[in-house]
Amino acid sequence: MILKKLSYGIAIFWLFTVVYMHLIYHYIAKNLEFENIKITNDVSNYPGILFIALFIWTLAHIFITGLKLKEENDLTI
Secondary structure (H helix, E strand, O other), rough: HHHHHHHHHHHHHHHHHHHHHHHHHHHHHOOOOOOOOOOOOOOOHHHHHHHHHHHHHHHHHHHHHHHHHHHHHHOOO
């Protein structure tokens, strides 16, 4: 159950980071102009964080299914 909450927390962190980076670029960085600094629109989506969250979520569901099967096996005569 903790793994499931951990995966949701990481996914929410990923979503917040992606939305935050896009908002910062489109509303703040796009309107700033400096003489020697060029601001590009290369905003990373951080796919590694999302893959980690999905992997942990998958592991959590595998463990939950395993616990249900073990409990069902223990209750079987």
